[in-house]
């Protein structure tokens with residue numbers, strides 16, 4: 001008997017009505033519109049001032065310093081973190097000890113203190129020199145006060161602090177890689193460095209990237225702490241301007257808008273980097289991948 | 302007399318106080334195929350892993366193609382002491398280059414395609430240029446019947462296909478010796494034969510092989526020599542037909558009774 005029963009057809013079911021959802025959505029939209037309205041018509045917010053300062057030369061200069069500080073300190077922090085994590089996982093007790101000391105100290109003291117310390121390092125070490133240690137001959141010698149500008153002090157403080165946190169993230173990533181991967185690579189005759197560079201780290205990156213993206217976004221805003229050592233980044237510049245013209249709220253909004261723009265760009269960037277390192281895990285062959293548009297949809301053409 | 306490709310002499314291996322290998326001696330002649338069988342925990346994997354020094358032995362010596370694995374013998378001349386000196390990491394890598402190893406769980410590099418997996422050894426370790434390495438890799442993928450899967454990632458391949466890529470990856474280093482540690486044990490029954498076929502072809506081409514396996518049919522047909530290990534010692538060895546058909550020891554008989 002081959003009658004076509006209704007349950008052999010492809011199912012096309014309608015959803016049951018959800019009145020509650022519509023009510024909630026309506027209320028949310030209403031609240032948002034009302035909030036936007038009160039902000040826009042509020043005269044205390046000085047929208048013309050905000051618009052004017054958004055592209056002010058000093059603000060843009062501060063923005064550029066913020067970007068530089070973030071990118072450089074994250075790059076150096078990541079490098080320090082990888083190095084420290086490799087030390088932590090090495091079988092040399094000296095390297096493990098050095099790594100432990102580093103993370104213990106820099107995670108255990110406030111960043112604010114570290115920044116002020118680096119800025120005032122000239123008080124402890126007036127001259128910084130490279131040469132034979134313990135009073136031997138010196139090759140290069142600097143006056144600390146010439147070397148340590150607010151920018152270099154900020155970079156030192158942020159990068160070295162970040163390295164201590166990145167070390168934990170990188171270590172977790174390395175430990176997440178199947179030990180069999182290392183053995184397979186060693187069996188091919190790879191050296192320790194080759195195993196790390198070609199096999200372990202690329203796989204660890206999948207685990208490392210999401211929290212690193214978090215750290216990056218957090219760093220964009222942490223750079224504002226540099227204002228205590230007169231760094232010329234976005235928030236410091238905004239503060240300087242409102243100390244002249246008393247447009248406190250307006251300039252804080254200008255700074256916040258730029259922070260939001262930066263963090264939004266960073267989030268989008270993070271998405272693309274994550275996809276790059278998900279190669280081999282998301283079920284797409286390279287051939288299929290070539291036909292993808294930048295937004296990850298399969299093109300139908 | 303032809304020198305043995307692998308010479309294992311009085312090898313002992315302990316993990317802490319637990320002695321896993323208790324004096325194993327075994328020769329594998331060039332172009333020979335030796336199958337190692339035995340119950341779980343008897344030390345088969347450990348023995349294989351000692352040969353390419355994924356494990357360090359506690360006593361004894363292992364030579365591959367006349368080279369002492371993992372150590373240099375000091376002759377006591379000059380100011381140097383007699384005895385053994387550990388090889389430098391670079392020298393150890395050099396020794397491993399010529400010993401291929403295939404794992405039970407494949408261990409392909411998941412972030413690289415089948416082709417890139419096979420190219421990895423030649424490009425990174427032997428510094429072959431990418432064009433030549435790719436030509437070699439495609440030839441080897443073709444040899445294991447996977448020419449059309451070159452651009453697939455391991456996660457997109459069946460277990461049998463992954464294991465064949467893993468064999469191709471080892472072969473790309475032009476090894477003198479191939480070690481197989483239960484290469485078909487993680488596979489669904491219907492995928493076992495495709496891997497065994499590749500291994501059979503390798504043996505027929507004259508590759509020297511040490512194979513830990515539970516596939517008695519394969520051992521009977523392909524091996525020149527069968528070794529039964531239990532409790533870290535060789536209990537019985539000989540031509541596979543003899544050992545499998547007419548086991549002399551009670552333990553061998555009990556084990557074969559369970560497996561077949």
Ligand SMILES: Nc1ncnc2c1ncn2[C@@H]1O[C@H](COP(=O)(O)OP(=O)(O)OP(=O)(O)O)[C@@H](O)[C@H]1O
Pocket residue numbers: 316321339340341342343344345346347348
């Ligand atoms: N890294 C290690 N540390 C401690 N003990 C180990 C280690 N590796 C193996 N062993 C022990 O050594 C013994 C032999 O292990 P091995 O893996 O060589 O057995 P096997 O014969 O390969 O068994 P199977 O058929 O289950 O793979 C086991 O008792 C195991 O617990």
Ligand SMILES: [Mg+2]
Pocket residue numbers: 345346347482483
């Ligand atoms: Mg085993």
